[in-house]
Amino acid sequence: LSGINAAAEYIPEKVKKAEKKLEENPYDLDAWSILIREAQNQPIDKARKTYERLVAQFPSSGRFWKLFIEAEIKAKNYDKVEKLFQRCLMKVLHIDLWKCYLSYVRETKGKLPSYKEKMAQAYDFALDKIGMEIMSYQIWVDYINFLKGVEAVGSYAENQRITAVRRVYQRGCVNPMINIEQLWRDYSKYEEGINVHLAKKMIEDRSRDYMNARRVAKEYETVMKGLDRNAPSVPPQNSPQEAQQVEMWKKYIQWEKSNPLRTEDQTLITKRVMFAYEQCLLVLGHHPDVWYEAAQYLEQSSKLLAEKGDMNNSKLFSDEAANIYERAIGTLLKKNMLLYFSFADYEESRMKYEKVHSIYNKLLAIEDIDPTLVYIQYMKFARRAEGIKSGRTIFKKAREDLRTRHHVYVTAALMEYYCSKDKSVAFKIFELGLKKYGDIPEYILAYIDYLSHLNEDNNTRVLFERVLTSGSLSPEKSGEVWARFLAFESNIGDLASILKVERRRFTAFKDEYEGKETALLVDRYKFMDLYPCSASELKALGYKVCIFALRDRLHRSDLSLIFKLFLLCICRMCLLQQLNTVIYWKWIKKKK
Numbered sequence: 001l002s003g004i005n006a007a008a009e010y011i012p013e014k015v016k017k018a019e020k021k022l023e024e025n026p027y028d029l030d031a032w033s034i035l036i037r038e039a040q041n042q043p044i045d046k047a048r049k050t051y052e053r054l055v056a057q058f059p060s061s062g063r064f065w066k067l068f069i070e071a072e073i074k075a076k077n078y079d080k081v082e083k084l085f086q087r088c089l090m091k092v093l094h095i096d097l098w099k100c101y102l103s104y105v106r107e108t109k110g111k112l113p114s115y116k117e118k119m120a121q122a123y124d125f126a127l128d129k130i131g132m133e134i135m136s137y138q139i140w141v142d143y144i145n146f147l148k149g150v151e152a153v154g155s156y157a158e159n160q161r162i163t164a165v166r167r168v169y170q171r172g173c174v175n176p177m178i179n180i181e182q183l184w185r186d187y188s189k190y191e192e193g194i195n196v197h198l199a200k201k202m203i204e205d206r207s208r209d210y211m212n213a214r215r216v217a218k219e220y221e222t223v224m225k226g227l228d229r230n231a232p233s234v235p236p237q238n239s240p241q242e243a244q245q246v247e248m249w250k251k252y253i254q255w256e257k258s259n260p261l262r263t264e265d266q267t268l269i270t271k272r273v274m275f276a277y278e279q280c281l282l283v284l285g286h287h288p289d290v291w292y293e294a295a296q297y298l299e300q301s302s303k304l305l306a307e308k309g310d311m312n313n314s315k316l317f318s319d320e321a322a323n324i325y326e327r328a329i330g331t332l333l334k335k336n337m338l339l340y341f342s343f344a345d346y347e348e349s350r351m352k353y354e355k356v357h358s359i360y361n362k363l364l365a366i367e368d369i370d371p372t373l374v375y376i377q378y379m380k381f382a383r384r385a386e387g388i389k390s391g392r393t394i395f396k397k398a399r400e401d402l403r404t405r406h407h408v409y410v411t412a413a414l415m416e417y418y419c420s421k422d423k424s425v426a427f428k429i430f431e432l433g434l435k436k437y438g439d440i441p442e443y444i445l446a447y448i449d450y451l452s453h454l455n456e457d458n459n460t461r462v463l464f465e466r467v468l469t470s471g472s473l474s475p476e477k478s479g480e481v482w483a484r485f486l487a488f489e490s491n492i493g494d495l496a497s498i499l500k501v502e503r504r505r506f507t508a509f510k511d512e513y514e515g516k517e518t519a520l521l522v523d524r525y526k527f528m529d530l531y532p533c534s535a536s537e538l539k540a541l542g543y544k545v546c547i548f549a550l551r552d553r554l555h556r557s558d559l560s561l562i563f564k565l566f567l568l569c570i571c572r573m574c575l576l577q578q579l580n581t582v583i584y585w586k587w588i589k590k591k592k
Contacts, residue, residue, distance in 0.1 A: 012038065014034055015034060015035065015038050017031075017034075018030075018031040018032075018034040018035055019031075019035075022035075026057055027057070027232075027234040027235060029232065029234070032054065032057075035050050035053075035054070036050070036054065036064075036067065038050070039051060039054075039071070040067075040071070043075075044071050044072060044074070044075040044077065047071060048071075051064075051067065051068040051071060052068075054067075054068065055068055055088070058232040058233060059088075059091070059092075059331060059332070060091070060092055060232075060233045060281065060282045060283075060285045060331075060332070061092075061094075061230075061232040061233065061282070062088075062092045062093075062094020062095075062096060062097035062230075062282065063094070063096065063097075063230050063232070064232065065084070065088045065092055065094075065097055066094075066096055066097050066100050068084060069081055069084050069085065069097075069100060069104075070100065072084060073104060078108055081104060085101055085104070089101060090129075091327075092282065093129055093130055093133075093275070093278050093279065093282070094282060095130060095133045095135050095136065098126050098129070098130045098139070099138070099139065101122070101126070102122055102123065102126055102139065102142065105118065105119060105122045106119060116150055119146060120146070120147070120164075123139070123142070123143040123146065126139055127139065127140070127143065127168075127171070131171075131175060132175065132271070132272055132275045133177070133275075133279075134176070134177050134178055134217075134220050134221065134224055135177070135178060136175075136177050137177050137178055137179040137180070137182075137183065140168065140171075140172040140175075140177075140183060141183070141186075143168055144165055144168050144169060144172075144186075147161060147164050147165045147168065148161075148165055162194060165190065166190075166191075169183070169186070169187040169190060170187070170206060172187075173187055173206060173209075173210045173213065174206070174209040174210060174212075174213045175213060176213045176214075176216040176217040176219075176220045176260075176261070177217055177220070178217065178221060180210075180213060180214055180217045181214060184210050184214075187203075188203055191203060212261060212262070213261070216260045216261055219255070219260055220260075223251060223252050223255045224252060226248055227245065227248050227249065227252065228245060228283070229279065229282070229283065231245070231283050232283075233281075233282065233283055233284060233285035233286055233332065234286060235286045236286060236287060245283070245284075246284060246287070249280045249283070249284060249290075250280075252276055252279075252280070253273065253276045253277060253280060253293075256269075256272050256273045256275075256276040257269075257273050257297070266301060266304055266305055266308065266310075266313075267305070267310070267313050269301075270297075270298070270301040270317060273297055273301075274294065274297070274298065274320075277290065277293075277294040277297070281294070285331070285332045285333075286332050286333065288328070288333055288336050288338050288339050291324060291325070291327075291328040291333065291339055292338070292339060292342055294324050295321045295322075295324040295325055295342070295343075295346065296321075298317045298318070298320050298321035298324065299317075299318065299321045299346065301317045302314045302315070302317040302318040302321065305317065318350070321346065322343070322346065322347065322350075325339060325342065325343035325346065326343075328343075329343065329362070329363075334366070335363075335366060335369055337363065337369075337373060337374060340359055340360070340362075340363045340374070341377050343359050344356045344359045344360060344377070344381060345381075347359065348381060348384075348385060353385050353386065356381055356385070360374060360377070360378040360381070364378075364401075369403075370403060370405070371398075371401060371403050371404055372398075372403075372404050372405045372407050372408060373407070375394060375395075375397070375398035375401070375404055375408050375411075376407060376408060376411045378394050378398075379391045379394045379395055379398070379408070379411060379412065379415065380411075380415070382394045383415055383419060388415070388416075388419055388420050391412075391415055391419075392412075395408065395411075395412040398412075405437075406433060406436075406437040406440050406442065406443040406446075409429055409430065409432065409433030409436075409437070409443070410430075410433070410443065410446045410447075412429050413425075413426040413427075413429035413430045413433070413450065414426065414450070416429060417450070423454060426450065430447045430450060433447075434447065434467075438467060438470065438472035438473065439472050439473055439474065439477065441473065441477050441478065441479075441480050441481055444463075444467050444473065444481055445480060445481065445484060447463060448460060448463060448464070448481075448484060448488075451463060452488070457492055460488060461488075464481070464484075464485045464488065467481060468481060468482070468485070468504075475508055475509075478508065479509070482501075482504075482505040482508060482509075483523060485501050485505075486498070486501050486502065486505060486523055486524065487523075489501050490524060498524060502520060502521075502524065505520065506520060516541070516542040516543075518541050519538075519541045519542045519543040522538065522541065522543050
């Protein structure tokens with residue numbers, strides 16, 4: 001028995017390796033491919049856990065949902081199949097997934113007394129959601145064939161059937177898609193089979209719209225060419241291939257925005273553009289700019305329709321814009337502050353202040369984020385919408401949150417100064433923050449900037465002395481403060497004051513600047529990006545531009561700065577490589 005259990009629990013080595021890779025990178029598609037292949041060879045009861053993990057990791061992938069559903073269909077677990085369709089169908093407008101849904105209804109509901117009604121509803125539902133898809137031809141044809149096959153007893157029923165078939169044909173023949181020409185030919189034959197004389201007029205009436213749709217279908221096919229529409233949505237990889245796909249998706253969306261159908265129906269234009277966005281989000285769901293642009297487009301369409309007097313559709317699109325934001329922060333981008341802030345601003349523009357509060361509080365409730373910027377934006381909203389007292393309430397909440405950093409104190413102080421015109425309250429906030437963040441040079445410099453703005457020279461000088469002599473600011477972090485102190489004295493002090501600060505700064509950094517006293521002299525005379533020596537002379541003196549700022553940033557692990565420097569080096573290397581290549585080929589050509 002132990003041998004049987006061991007065999008049952010055996011995990012192939014490749015699966016173990018794949019699981020290890022997924023621990024490091026949950027979006028490793030190669031590792032997921034191994035797990036999928038393993039799941040497809042297992043009974044569904046054992047494989048279900050893998051499929052659930054798969055669709056949880058890639059909730060917008062129609063291909064992965066379809067794999068899961070097909071495995072359940074194969075096992076005849078129809079209750080589970082229907083629950084899976086309920087979970088994904090409305091959110092994932094993927095053509096193959098919807099075809100799978102229609103096939104499921106057709107094959108499993110055929111013996112029900114209400115089959116015809118259910119099947120017709122399923123087709124109507126599908127065409128409403130996915131009918132604009134370029135590859136939707138087969139769904140249109142299947143629906144038409146289904147309607148043609150419905151038994152009709154009596155002339156009234158026959159006329160009803162003809163009307164239903166004609167309605168679908170006429171909708172399909174003006175819908176840009178691949179094989180639209182075949183659908184038009186079938187429609188023409190259908191009308192001729194009913195009444196030759198009437199058919200000519202029916203066809204002529206719709207010929208112009210069909211020709212327009214056929215023209216757009218060709219453009220549609222061209223603009224969709226090369227798009228990888230089955231790619232699962234993963235966080236931005238910043239690879240050349242991804243950049244190419246992003247560009248192609250945006251080109252497709254822009255094409256739809258250009259109104260290729262040349263229709264005056266703004267509702268239709270908006271629906272087509274939003275269908276393009278929905279298709280894009282299946283693949284680029286981790287890209288916040290796509291969500292934001294989709295919401296922005298709906299907002300613009302809403303305003304346009306309101307100007308035209310179509311208030312119903314205007315409200316519909318306005319609410320849908322909010323829904324786009326909700327979907328983004330509720331699924332793939334739960335921690336993306338940019339979308340939370342945009343959503344909050346959007347609801348603020350609609351005067352829905354309670355909703356704005358709930359948006360900010362939802363983000364603040366996420367434990368593993370830095371909430372500093374959230375509180376800053378929240379304070380600004382509260383002040384704008386509800387007055388300075390509301391802003392102060394949020395500041396109080398921010399002070400009590402142990403995760404926040406010094407920036408909230410700077411924001412609150414400046415808000416009091418600029419909005420309440422009360423510099424004494426701002427001064428108290430800066431002083432309160434200094435007790436907590438006296439070892440943070442950025443906070444000290446922000447306080448200094450504030451006092452300098454007020455022209456309070458004595459208070460500014462006192463602050464410099466306090467922070468540089470109190471011991472709260474470590475020597476390795478004090479470089480920028482000393483540089484600012486010297487600049488301050490150079491602007492408003494006398495020569496004796498300047499020399500005194502220079503000597504004190506040299507003493508503070510004696511080990512670093514021993515024998516390079518002249519290099520420090522440069523700081524006395526420089527102004528902004530103007531220096532009293534040439535670049536080569538500065539180098540000879542051992543002077544380093546912004547040495548204190550650079551060193552302090554590196555000391556504080558400013559990864560963004562390091563990354564920028566790294567990118568600069570890479571760019572230079574690439575340029576040198578290209579230059580060397582050009583020189584080499586010129587040399588070869590010359591030799592020939």
